[in-house]
Amino acid sequence: MPAMPKSLMPRRLFLSRIPAAGAAIAGMAMAQQSSSQPFIERPATGTPHKGKVLLAVQAHSDDIPLSAAGTVAKLTQEGYTGYLVRAANDDMGDAPGLGTAGTIGENVLGNERDNAALVPILGLKDKFDFNYNNHLMAEQSQNEIMARLIS
Secondary structure, three states: OOOOOOOOOOHHHHHHHOHHHHHHHHHHHHHHHHOOOOOOOOOOOOOOOOOOEEEEEEOOOOHHHHHOHHHHHHHHHOOOEEEEEEEEOOOOOOOOOOOOOOOHHHHHHHHHHHHHHHHHHOOOOEEEEEEEOOOOHHHOOHHHHHHHHHO
């Protein structure tokens, strides 16, 4: 494995540096070991999570819709106040011949609009677009990203 610059952190270690995320990851690992049967969580009645906050973070505008939309919608229906964060501006656009045809600017704007449309669909309160260049997150200051997440 090539030497990594001191300013970069392997993705697999990023969440483990955040105490709550580390505990969640450990809890998921323990749950996977304790049962070989799949568990399907059904919607809770009422709003048992009223007063809690959900932060759904995605690198690109299609990550939450493709991988976690059902979970996010379920949690907001159960009382979470939800917010959506999109890290990249999706300036790389779509691969030639796939998806939306157009300029880089048109793709950025289209993805921003799609992201905004997702907020009411999932029952979220608001969204935040960090607008970092697509696939260049490693060049960003980790302190800046953390500050933006907590402000």
